[in-house]
Amino acid sequence: MTKQLRWGLVGASRIAAEWIIPAIRATPGNEVVAVQGSNAARVSEYARTNDIPLTCESLEELLSAGVDAVYISNTNEKHARAAIAALNAGKHVLGEKPMAMTEQDAREMVSLAKHKNLVLAINHHLRGMNSHRKLRELVESGVLGDLVAVRAMFGVLLPQHNRGWRTDSASAGAGVFFDLTVHDADTLHFILGEKFVRVAAFTSNNGISAKGIEDGVATIAQTASGLTVQITESFAIEHARTTLELHGTKASVFADDVLLQRPGGRLELSVQGNRQEIPIEHENAYPRVIAAFADAVRGVGRPLVSGEDGLASLRFALAARTASTTGRVIEI
Numbered sequence: 001m002t003k004q005l006r007w008g009l010v011g012a013s014r015i016a017a018e019w020i021i022p023a024i025r026a027t028p029g030n031e032v033v034a035v036q037g038s039n040a041a042r043v044s045e046y047a048r049t050n051d052i053p054l055t056c057e058s059l060e061e062l063l064s065a066g067v068d069a070v071y072i073s074n075t076n077e078k079h080a081r082a083a084i085a086a087l088n089a090g091k092h093v094l095g096e097k098p099m100a101m102t103e104q105d106a107r108e109m110v111s112l113a114k115h116k117n118l119v120l121a122i123n124h125h126l127r128g129m130n131s132h133r134k135l136r137e138l139v140e141s142g143v144l145g146d147l148v149a150v151r152a153m154f155g156v157l158l159p160q161h162n163r164g165w166r167t168d169s170a171s172a173g174a175g176v177f178f179d180l181t182v183h184d185a186d187t188l189h190f191i192l193g194e195k196f197v198r199v200a201a202f203t204s205n206n207g208i209s210a211k212g213i214e215d216g217v218a219t220i221a222q223t224a225s226g227l228t229v230q231i232t233e234s235f236a237i238e239h240a241r242t243t244l245e246l247h248g249t250k251a252s253v254f255a256d257d258v259l260l261q262r263p264g265g266r267l268e269l270s271v272q273g274n275r276q277e278i279p280i281e282h283e284n285a286y287p288r289v290i291a292a293f294a295d296a297v298r299g300v301g302r303p304l305v306s307g308e309d310g311l312a313s314l315r316f317a318l319a320a321r322t323a324s325t326t327g328r329v330i331e332i
């Protein structure tokens with residue numbers, strides 16, 4: 001029998017409760033053994049509600065609790081420190097996005113994982129969605145022909161329960177760049193099979209984020225092959241669904257409602273303007289993230305999104321932010 005992978009959770013967060021704890025429990029060979037949070041009463045209540053045997057107030061306590069892997073989902077400014085401590089303690093790491101708030105910290109995480117021969121993965125879960133896998137397949141197989149234009153629209157009205165540090169605290173990594181831009185960068189790197197090399201961006205504040213923090217970003221970016229991509233991201237769009245459009249010389253594909261946590265959405269292939277639905281069997285992406293991670297820990301395959309992939313998405317978001325503040329096109 002394979003040894004159980006014993007997970008410790010760093011951060012008593014909503015995403016862990018809603019998606020990751022169920023995903024770990026749904027994946028044979030994985031169990032949640034401990035959770036760490038900064039507030040004793042809150043983390044105890046969280047452990048009780050989520051049926052987690054051990055609560056820890058400090059990271060050091062969690063790392064000494066016999067865990068094999070940690071899932072880091074506290075606020076963004078804490079990700080890198082937690083990951084570096086966990087890797088130094090010999091633990092495999094699944095980190096939330098953004099993997100860090102600086103390129104330097106992200107690079108340190110990547111080289112530490114390599115040096116220690118540990119798995120470092122980042123939870124850009126959209127790579128696990130069948131809709132996005134199909135989009136990648138359409139690009140790779142040549143069904144679309146040569147791509148001539150791509151558009152992404154990740155606009156939502158941020159629910160009240162997701163406001164707070166995410167909209168108001170610059171020191172905790174608030175704003176769209178660290179929340180949505182990193183996701184879009186990873187998704188597009190995955191679907192297009194190549195990385196962005198330059199970016200220009202503008203931001204807006206529509207009253208969802210605190211003054212001085214963006215709640216809207218409009219980006220134009222170019223990949224290594226010269227493909228131009230337009231991306232709109234927002235916490236303030238109430239009446240639309242998230243979308244992706246890939247336009248090629250042979251066909252276009254329109255993906256509707258596909259940039260969310262829950263699986264779902266619709267893909268349509270368009271040839272000469274005639275649209276036909278592409279059937280997709282939707283699946284929850286988070287158990288896939290966990291299964292690929294656990295396999296990689298056991299030496300089989302690689303995680304869905306590696307530390308290097310996370311670094312690439314972070315570098316894009318940081319470059320887009322610099323582009324917006326300087327008004328210049330930034331080479332990545």
Ligand code: NDP
Pocket residue numbers: 010011012013014015016036037038039042073074075076096097098123124125162178179261
């Ligand atoms: P939460 O706001 O739910 O939790 C983040 C941290 O905030 C917790 O770890 C906790 O800190 C603190 N906290 C939470 N609730 C309270 C409270 N009531 N009072 C005081 N402190 C509180 O964050 P999310 O779950 O929305 O996001 C966590 C991370 O996951 C972020 O980095 C985000 O970017 C990422 N994320 C990723 C998604 C994905 O699909 N990949 C989707 C959603 C989020 P502590 O534990 O230190 O006590």
